[in-house]
Amino acid sequence: MSLIDSLLNDFFWRALLGGVGVALVAGPLGCFVVWRRLAYFGDTLAHSALLGIALSFLISLPLNLAVILTCVCIALLLVLLSRTRTLATDTLLGILAHSALAIGLVTLSFMPEVRLDLTGLLFGDLLAMSRDDLLWIYGGAVLVLALLVRLWRGLLMSTIHEELARVEGVPVERLRLILMVMFSLVIAVAMKIVGVLLITALLIIPAATARRLARTPEHMVGLAMIFGCLAVAGGLALSWYLDTPAGPSVVVTAFATFLLTYAATVKATA
Amino acid sequence: MTEPLVTLDAVTVRFDGRTAVDRVTLSIRRGDILTIIGPNGAGKTTLIKALLGLQPPTAGTVTRQPGLVIGYVPQNLHMEATLPLSVRRFMALSGRPAEECAQALARTGIGHLADASIHHLSGGEKQRLLLARALARRPDLLVLDEPAQGVDINGQAALYHLIRELRDQLNCGVIMISHDLHLVMAATDKVICLNQHVCCSGYPADISHDPAFIETFGRSVAESVAVYHHHHNHRHNLHGDVIPTIPETSDSHGHRCSHEPH
Numbered sequence: 001m002s003l004i005d006s007l008l009n010d011f012f013w014r015a016l017l018g019g020v021g022v023a024l025v026a027g028p029l030g031c032f033v034v035w036r037r038l039a040y041f042g043d044t045l046a047h048s049a050l051l052g053i054a055l056s057f058l059i060s061l062p063l064n065l066a067v068i069l070t071c072v073c074i075a076l077l078l079v080l081l082s083r084t085r086t087l088a089t090d091t092l093l094g095i096l097a098h099s100a101l102a103i104g105l106v107t108l109s110f111m112p113e114v115r116l117d118l119t120g121l122l123f124g125d126l127l128a129m130s131r132d133d134l135l136w137i138y139g140g141a142v143l144v145l146a147l148l149v150r151l152w153r154g155l156l157m158s159t160i161h162e163e164l165a166r167v168e169g170v171p172v173e174r175l176r177l178i179l180m181v182m183f184s185l186v187i188a189v190a191m192k193i194v195g196v197l198l199i200t201a202l203l204i205i206p207a208a209t210a211r212r213l214a215r216t217p218e219h220m221v222g223l224a225m226i227f228g229c230l231a232v233a234g235g236l237a238l239s240w241y242l243d244t245p246a247g248p249s250v251v252v253t254a255f256a257t258f259l260l261t262y263a264a265t266v267k268a269t270a
Numbered sequence: 271m272t273e274p275l276v277t278l279d280a281v282t283v284r285f286d287g288r289t290a291v292d293r294v295t296l297s298i299r300r301g302d303i304l305t306i307i308g309p310n311g312a313g314k315t316t317l318i319k320a321l322l323g324l325q326p327p328t329a330g331t332v333t334r335q336p337g338l339v340i341g342y343v344p345q346n347l348h349m350e351a352t353l354p355l356s357v358r359r360f361m362a363l364s365g366r367p368a369e370e371c372a373q374a375l376a377r378t379g380i381g382h383l384a385d386a387s388i389h390h391l392s393g394g395e396k397q398r399l400l401l402a403r404a405l406a407r408r409p410d411l412l413v414l415d416e417p418a419q420g421v422d423i424n425g426q427a428a429l430y431h432l433i434r435e436l437r438d439q440l441n442c443g444v445i446m447i448s449h450d451l452h453l454v455m456a457a458t459d460k461v462i463c464l465n466q467h468v469c470c471s472g473y474p475a476d477i478s479h480d481p482a483f484i485e486t487f488g489r490s491v492a493e494s495v496a497v498y499h500h501h502h503n504h505r506h507n508l509h510g511d512v513i514p515t516i517p518e519t520s521d522s523h524g525h526r527c528s529h530e531p532h
Contacts, residue, residue: 035353157363160353167322167342168364168407214354215387 008134011127015246016236018129021137022190022202023228025144028221029186030207030228032179035159039204040090041078044097045180046187046199048074050104053121057114058107064136064188071184074100079176101196124195124247126236137189144182151175156217193232194247205254206231212265227257274299275338275411275443276321281330283316290316292467293330298411298443303434306447308464314447315345317464318415321445338411341404341442345415347396351389357399358384366406374406375399378432393420397429405436412436414446426450 007013033042052070056063074096082089108116117125148155158165158172166172190199206227207220214220234257235250274297283291290313298304306314319325320332322342349355357380361371375381378398383391391399397417404412417433418426430450437444446458463469469482 035350037350153363153365160349160355160360160363161344161347163319163322163324163344164342164403166324167340167413208352211352211354216354216356216359220354 008131011129012236012240014129014131014134015126016233018134018137019126019193019232019236019250020229021134021141022186022193023206023232024225025141025182025186026190026202027206027210027223027225027228028148029144029179029182030203030205030224031210031217031221032155032159033183033200033203034207034211038183039200040093040097042183042187042200042203044078044093044100045071045074045183046191046196047097048100048104049187049191049196049199050121051100051107052104052188053116054104054107054111057111067188067191068184070100071187072181075180075184076177079180120195121191122195122197123245124191124193124198124250126193126246126250127239129192133189133192137192140185140189144185147178147182151178155179194250198247198251201251201254202228202231205251205258209254209258209261212261227254230257272299273335274333275335276445277333278317278321279331279333281317281320281327281332283313283320283325284328289466291320291327291464294464294468295330296462296468296471298445300410300441300443301437303437303444303459304446304462305458305460306445306462306464307449307451308469312465314464315415318413318445318447322413335410339407339409341407341409341412343397343400343404343412343414343417345419347388347400349388355388356384357386357388357391360388360399361403361406364403364406371402371406374402377405377436378402379428394422394425397421401429401432405440408440409442412440412442412444412446414444416447416449418448418450 007017033039048070049067051074052067053063055061055070056066059066061069078092078096081087081092087095108114108118120128154165154170154175157168157170158175162172186203187199190202194202207224209227210220210223214223231250231254234253235246235248238244238249238253239246277297278294280293280295281291282289282293292313294317296304306317308314316325320327322340323332323334357375358368358371361375361384362368364371366374372381372384375384378401380395380398380402383395383399388396388399397420401414401417404414412433414433418429421429433444433446436442460471460473462471463480463482465482470480472480
């Protein structure tokens with residue numbers, strides 16, 4: 001017990017544990033982002049997280065809760081608006097993503113008494129991980145992973161062929177909604193690690209790296225988790241030895257792994 | 271007579287004021303093979319989707335027998351290349367035991383491809399895979415949207431033959447969309463010629479004589495499957511709309527076309 005306690009007293013270990021926790025959920029969800037082409041959607045939710053932060057100060061809600069609620073609302077709004085089909089989905093996402101970010105920034109500027117580390121929010125503040133943050137991360141991770149395991153077949157089937165899944169009785173719409181809530185949860189906790197602007201990278205890059213090597217969907221998910229953890233560890237090491245910003249270092253490591261894997265598999269198949 | 275598996279009653283589907291399906295009434299029973307033919311944009315796929323419950327009708331009702339198991343073969347299996355998936359795994363996702371999945375693959379002639387990635391299948395192999403997947407579910411009703419798409423000409427005849435066999439074996443109903451008029455005429459029990467509304471329907475031998483059929487597919491096609499033709503009470507323009515050349519009568523939408531010998 002004292003070993004764990006002393007580990008948790010060390011900011012470096014807290015950062016590593018928190019990063020690994022997020023990477024473990026970002027792996028499977030990142031795979032869904034890649035499979036369902038939701039990259040821009042993830043970006044939009046991440047950007048709206050800033051609006052959530054502004055709201056949390058405005059109505060004094062806990063930060064994480066406010067971010068989750070805002071992300072869920074934006075996700076629902078997106079689903080509703082995309083049904084009307086008057087605008088292309090990417091246009092709609094572009095409008096919402098940047099408007100949410102801008103409204104968040106403008107709202108924060110009205111609250112001069114709130115001293116906020118904007119850089120930390122935008123690019124992550126991994127080294128400032130608190131014990132409370134860890135609790136949020138691991139609570140969220142357990143919840144999301146349990147849901148994923150339980151709903152796996154339906155989620156996979158509706159990703160492969162939505163109409164076929166619907167004919168076979170899979171509750172496609174409900175699963176889509178649950179997936180969105182899970183994204184919102186992960187974004188709320190991942191914000192701490194890599195920041196609003198880099199969250200999508202943490203979702204997509206490990207999953208895309210895994211795709212080069214995977215033969216089954218589950219294989220891809222497992223590899224994405226491993227690559228995510230490697231990116232967190234590598235980024236922290238980079239930050240430790242070269243004094244680089246931790247969040248961007250994680251993304252840089254993930255990208256380097258992606259390039260290396262790509263080069264290796266191209267060579268192997270050539 | 272057995273209860274119909276599915277009944278459509280005056281089903282209409284409109285998109286932005288454009289009518290895709292116009293007051294279509296039909297029913298399918300066990301053992302029926304019903305084929306929907308019609309030109310591009312005739313609303314065939316929309317009709318199928320309404321039947322499957324994927325597209326809510328604007329008007330009219332769709333009644334499916336409670337607990338009905340449907341095997342659906344969609345028009346194409348667009349696969350996101352980012353999702354690694356083998357044929358065996360795709361079959362297993364149907365929730366059926368591995369043995370039955372293997373049998374269904376063998377039945378459609380792609381048993382040797384079980385370990386292949388579904389991204390490396392040809393168009394014809396994909397169609398067979400989708401059919402195998404539908405089979406593994408032991409459907410009461412098979413719904414096929416252009417099942418022979420991408421299948422070579424010998425394969426097509428074999429595929430329609432297989433569908434007939436499956437109907438006999440499973441004692442299921444079959445409804446399919448097809449463009450392969452010659453093969454359909456030989457392999458089906460009943461044909462519905464759709465052009466938003468039901469132009470004409472009946473048994474293959476009769477329908478190729480129907481003027482609405484000739485109107486829709488052109489004389490040369492109709493002549494190759496028919497022996498004689500006759501007039502009817504409405505004409506279509508290039509969009510398939512009915513041109514009211516004669517005063518609108520109560521059944522001017524051709525739910526019943528008049529059959530006068532030429």
